[in-house]
Amino acid sequence: MFQALGSPKGEWPKGAEWPRVVIGGGYAGVRLAKRLDTTARVTLVDRKEVFFHRIASLRAGVRREWSHSPFIPYDRLLRNGRVAVGKAVRVDTTERQVVLATGERLPYDVLVIATGADYPEPARFAGTTAEEAAKAFATHQQHIAAAEHVLIVGGGPSGVELSAEIRLARPDARVTLAHSGPELLHATGSVRAGRKARGWLEAHDVDVWLDAFMSPGNDFGTYRDARGNVIEADRSFWATGTTPNTLWLRLAGHGDWLNASGHVKVDQALRVQGWLDVFAVGDVNDATEVKITPAALAQADLAAHNIRTYLNSAGKHRKEPRFYRPIHRTPLIVPFGPADGVTMLPVPGGETAVLGGRTTTLAKAKNHMTPYMRRRLGYTAA
Numbered sequence: 001m002f003q004a005l006g007s008p009k010g011e012w013p014k015g016a017e018w019p020r021v022v023i024g025g026g027y028a029g030v031r032l033a034k035r036l037d038t039t040a041r042v043t044l045v046d047r048k049e050v051f052f053h054r055i056a057s058l059r060a061g062v063r064r065e066w067s068h069s070p071f072i073p074y075d076r077l078l079r080n081g082r083v084a085v086g087k088a089v090r091v092d093t094t095e096r097q098v099v100l101a102t103g104e105r106l107p108y109d110v111l112v113i114a115t116g117a118d119y120p121e122p123a124r125f126a127g128t129t130a131e132e133a134a135k136a137f138a139t140h141q142q143h144i145a146a147a148e149h150v151l152i153v154g155g156g157p158s159g160v161e162l163s164a165e166i167r168l169a170r171p172d173a174r175v176t177l178a179h180s181g182p183e184l185l186h187a188t189g190s191v192r193a194g195r196k197a198r199g200w201l202e203a204h205d206v207d208v209w210l211d212a213f214m215s216p217g218n219d220f221g222t223y224r225d226a227r228g229n230v231i232e233a234d235r236s237f238w239a240t241g242t243t244p245n246t247l248w249l250r251l252a253g254h255g256d257w258l259n260a261s262g263h264v265k266v267d268q269a270l271r272v273q274g275w276l277d278v279f280a281v282g283d284v285n286d287a288t289e290v291k292i293t294p295a296a297l298a299q300a301d302l303a304a305h306n307i308r309t310y311l312n313s314a315g316k317h318r319k320e321p322r323f324y325r326p327i328h329r330t331p332l333i334v335p336f337g338p339a340d341g342v343t344m345l346p347v348p349g350g351e352t353a354v355l356g357g358r359t360t361t362l363a364k365a366k367n368h369m370t371p372y373m374r375r376r377l378g379y380t381a382a
Contacts (some may be wrong), residue, residue, distance in 0.1 A: 019042055019107070020036050020108065021045065021106050021112070022042060022114055023098065023111070023115055024113065024282070025048065025083070026052070027054075028281040029046070029112070029115075029281075030077060031376075032112055032114065032303055032304055033078060033081065037077075037079060040081075043082055044078065045106070046083065048129075049128060050071045051072040055070075055370075055373075058158065059165055059368060060137045061144075061165075062162075062165040062166055069368075072373060073377070074377065077377050089101050089248060091254060093278070096111075108277075109311065110277050110279070110310065112303065112307075114280070114282050115244075116282055117242035118245055121140065122136070122162075124136075144170060145170070147234050149173065149232065149234055149235075150170070150174070151231060151237070152178070152237050152239060153236065153237070153240055154180075154238060154239035154240040155177055155179025155180075159240075160201070161335055163175060164337050165337060167201070167206050168337045175205075175206045176233065177208050178209040180212060182210060183210065184208070188344055189352065190344050190354060197334065197336070212229070213225060221233060221234055243262065246258055246263070246284060264280035265286055270285065270287060270303045277310070279303045281296065282299060289326075292330065298324075331345050335365035339361050339365060340356075340360065340365065343359050
């Protein structure tokens with residue numbers, strides 16, 4: 001969580017015209033780079049050659065016609081800046097440079113770490129090119145098409161969505177969803193939404209196991225819960241959480257920037273603790289426990305403002321940055337395939353309105369917000 005504001009390092013050298021460098025081309029990184037591009041030169045660094053619209057990845061891992069939908073080129077994102085395809089391996093805070101695996105050095109006046117988190121298959125971008133990732137999706141599709149029994153472990157939004165996608169694609173297969181909690185979607189705090197998800201899945205012949213903490217069994221293709229119950233499945237997918245992409249920082253000697261879970265420690269202005277010129281936004285930081293796209297976008301917007309404030313003021317006239325308020329309640333949409341689902345909408349008083357299939361279909365389920373993201377990257381919605 002937020003750390004107390006310490007004595008910041010890294011005063012910006014007056015008159016420098018170095019570019020802003022954003023490491024990570026996910027939702028937060030793209031949003032922030034686009035915000036800064038209007039007034040400065042920006043270099044966006046990402047190991048992938050295309051933007052990965054992860055929201056569409058679960059369907060892409062099941063349905064062949066969606067195999068290429070999550071990939072959107074970066075080439076129309078920035079007008080004044082550029083995208084550097086490569087892997088960041090070191091941050092030299094003394095020389096203000098980011099070092100890539102290729103050996104290229106990128107000078108910066110402000111650095112933003114937006115490397116996100118690593119997701120379980122099939123929501124992971126495999127390789128570095130769209131072709132490699134599409135092949136990985138094709139492999140998942142083939143495995144699901146041939147499976148007699150598919151096990152999904154984890155009853156949060158991703159597990160529920162994936163279970164529904166597999167069931168609709170394979171009505172003849174056995175599908176089991178095992179969840180360690182007492183109700184599906186229980187981390188959202190909406191019992192009603194969890195019951196709605198369970199009702200839909202069971203009505204479509206998905207076996208739902210609750211209070212079932214699963215682990216691999218002794219034999220290949222077997223899985224065991226905490227009570228000793230054994231289940232056999234020829235395919236399994238684990239939707240049990242994410243891991244921040246910060247190992248590279250630890251290997252580069254910046255382990256002191258990370259907390260025990262591997263998230264980057266930031267202050268209330270979303271700066272890496274103790275530094276004025278290094279920010280961290282999105283899933284990679286410890287600013288909020290809610291690791292969802294709306295939170296990442298909100299952080300990107302606030303960080304863009306604070307970066308401009310930092311660079312455009314100095315000394316006794318330096319303006320104070322805005323502080324980020326962690327998002328604890330935000331709309332959450334969980335599709336059950338392309339034409340149904342559940343939407344949780346916070347309302348005043350701490351309650352949550354639960355909306356059904358029509359709202360969910362229009363908001364997300366039909367096209368997974370792909371037209372919206374294409375427009376954000378400079379392409380037509382189609």
